[in-house]
Amino acid sequence: MISKRRLADLVSTRLMLAATALVGVTVLFIAVMLFLKARPILATNSLGDLFLSSSWRPSRGEFGLFPFIMGTLWVTVLAGIIALPVSILGALYITEYAPPRVRAVAKPVVDVLAGIPPVVYGVWGLVALSIGGIAIGFNVLSGSIVLAIMVIPVILGVSEEVFRMVPQDVKEASLAVGATKWETARNVVIRSSLPGLAAATILGFSRAFGETMAVLMVVGNIARVPSSPLDPAYPLTALIANNYGEMMSIPLYDSAILLAALVLLLVVLFFNIAARLVLIKVQQKWA
Amino acid sequence: MNDICLRIHGLNVSYDGHTALKNIYLDIPHRQITAIIGPSGCGKTTLLRSINRLIDLTDGAKIRGEIWLDGHNVMSDREDVTSIRKRIGLISQKPSPLPMSIYDNVAYGPRIHGMRDRKELDKTVRSCLETAGLWTEVKDRLQSPATRLSVGQQQRLCLARSLAVRPEVLLCDEPTSALDPVSSQNIENRLIELKKDYTIVIVTHNIHQAMRLADYVVHLYLGELVEHGPASEVFQRPKQDRTRAYINGTVLTKPRTDVEINLKGKVCPLNFVFAKAALENLEIGQVLKVIVDYPTAITEVPRAMEYDGHKVLGVKQLNETDWEVIIQKRE
Structure with a gap:
């Protein structure tokens, strides 16, 4: 007869397997x-x-998704280019340089940024970047800036955790041979954090790919392949959010939108897998 | 004054109001091994970290006083802390290889201080690894990550890394406390060889190690300098009661051996079995001396005995091959 404890153990194991x-x-x-x-x-x-194909004319049965795919890539990659250095340098400052009082303030501020709902960022982007304020207009750059501001707390938060994991001993070993703080940060802290930073970046980009509301409000939503950051774009997410459930009388329209969703899923999956492969390479090198 | 390397003058350190070092006046002799001894929390490590200014990293540390290294006050804000640290190397308690290859670990310091020439770097790396006694073990895998080395090898790598910037002083913060007896012995032998070229300051909990290595001894207690002087004087005729108590407390309680067994030629795990059987027959508190010559046994026998709840009082090398392990029976 199976004891109660063994039974509980067996059931919980199965339950966890089922959940996974x-x-x-x-x-x-x-x-x-x-x-x-x-x-x-x-x-x-x-x-x-x-x-x-770049021609998106649903009424004529032409559903070229290329402009939307490019729109998504432009906005996301540019957001990444803006967000990565800011996040990593910021995280480095908070963990390695900031006096305790600054650290105590900076951390909650970053957490609050991460918690603001996307639509608030969108409205702010609209008012501050696209029309009023800096008046960049409705284009890739506006979308990327809003997106960058949204993913910075994510990447910065994770990077900070990663930097904090670097043992004090190893940093001191570098300082003890006469390295400066910056040399130590570059050669030791960032270097031993590479796998973690890659993970932080994946997390940030995954969020950036899928982010809809804020981007949709400032990016212009014109179905043309952008050729510079100042051109408007129409990312996949905006296409889906704007059109699904509208104009469903047009034949194949809903099917095209769901194809766009599938493409988005595959793009994110592809980036995740690629990043993970990079991660494995980096870890093998330093493990 | 040629025989003095470091002069510590009125050093006071406190952490958030708690005094860690009180008014330390101390001269550290040139090209000798100075051992700083004393119980945990007495300020040994604080003193060491003051000398190379790593104490700057500690939040809330307040430092007053001067430390002179031929004409430079290490504590002065006008001194460039990186050039001070270049002159004063550090071996820390836990081996801390940098996240890079073996070669790059040793070349790290020289590169930072501007050495670019490949040949010169190769030469420096080789000679430092040789001095640290690691060259033959790693010469075929200089490009593999340093973290793949054993802990004992890592500590010798750290030694090589420190030597690569040609320091004058070598600070060692309990450099063998994380190592097995064979690796500890190895590091101790290196330090003895190195003292002809370097001033060495070693912090140690292990009074036997201090006795084996030190030419000069500094005894700290609760942040105060109790006594300092040549090792022979301090160990044999301590002037201060507190020093006598500390040395006696850790040395003279060494009990005589009740039973001795010779396990030479016995491989693992046979030597465990014999050691265990011998302990069975002892009363609690009695002491067993085991002689072993099987390399694994030197580290594994003490570990296994401690695991069984007994107390290992000491592990000592007797000659080329033989080691003695002294175990006191507990419940």
Whole structure:
């Protein structure tokens, strides 16, 4: 006879397995469902027309997603370029340089930034960047700045945790041979944090790819491939949010939108996997 | 005054109002090994960290006083702290390899101080690794990460890294406390060799180590300098009662051996079995001396005995191959 304790142990193990499986299955379920719903358009339009064509004329049955894919990449990558150095240098300052009093204030401020709802950032971007204030207009740059401000707390917060994990002994070892603080930060702190920083970046980018509200409000939403940061863009997320449920009388329109969602899912998945591969490489080198 | 390397003049250190060092006046002799002894929390490490200014990193530390290294006051704000630290190397308690290759660890200091020439770097790396007694073990894998070395090798790497910037003083903060007996012995031998070229200051909890190494002894107690002088005087005829008590407390309680067994030629795990069997027959508090020559046994026998709840009083090398392990029986 199985004792009560053993039974509890067995049940809890299975329960945890089920919970984990549920998470994995959900991703698969979403992907499969999106694929099934996108199938009608995949059957009528060629892949080349869908992904590489720039013409988006739903009423004529032309659903070129290329401008939206490029819009997403432009906004996200530019946001990353703005956010990464700010986050990493900020985190470095807070952990390595800031006097205790500054540290005590900076940390909660960063946490508050992370908690502000996206729509608030969007309205602020609209008022401060696009029309009033700096008046950059509705374009990639406005979208990237808003997005960067949104992901900075995420990347900065994680980077800070990562930097804090670097043992004091190792930093002192560097200082003890006569390295300056900056040399130590660069050669020791950042270097031993590389895997963690990569993880922080993945986290930040994953959020940036999917962020909709704030970006949609400032980015212009014109279905054209941007050629500079000052051009308007129309990211995939904005396309889905703006159009699903509207104009459903147009044939294949909903199928095209769900295809866009599938593409977004695949792009994020691709970035995650690529980043993880990089992470494994980096870890192997320093483990 | 040629025989004095460091002159500590009226050093006071406090952390958030708690005094760590009180009015220390001390001369540290040139090219000798000075051991700083005393119980935990007596300010040994604070003194060491003051000498190379690592104490600056501690939040809330307040420092007054002067430390002179030939004409430079280390404590002065006008001195460049990086050039002071270049002259005063540090070996810390826990080996702390930098997150880079073995080669880069040793080349780190010279590179920072401007050495770029590949040949010159190669030469420095090699000679420092040789001095640290690590060259033959790592010469074929200089590019592999330093963290893959064993703890004992890592500590010798740290020694090589310190030597690479050609310091004059070497500060050692309990450099063997994280190491097994063989590696400790190895580091001690290096230090003895190095004292012909370097002034060495070692903080140690281990009075036997101080006795083996020190030419000069400094006894600190609760932040005060109790006594200092040549090792022979301090150890044999301590002037202060507190020093006598400290030395006696850790040395003279060494009990005589009740039983001795010779396990030479016995490999692991046979030597455990014999040691355990011998302990079975002893009364609590009695002492067993075991002689072993199997390399693994030197570290593993003491560890296993401590795991069983007994107290290991000492591990000592007797000759080329033989080591003695002294174990006191507990419950």
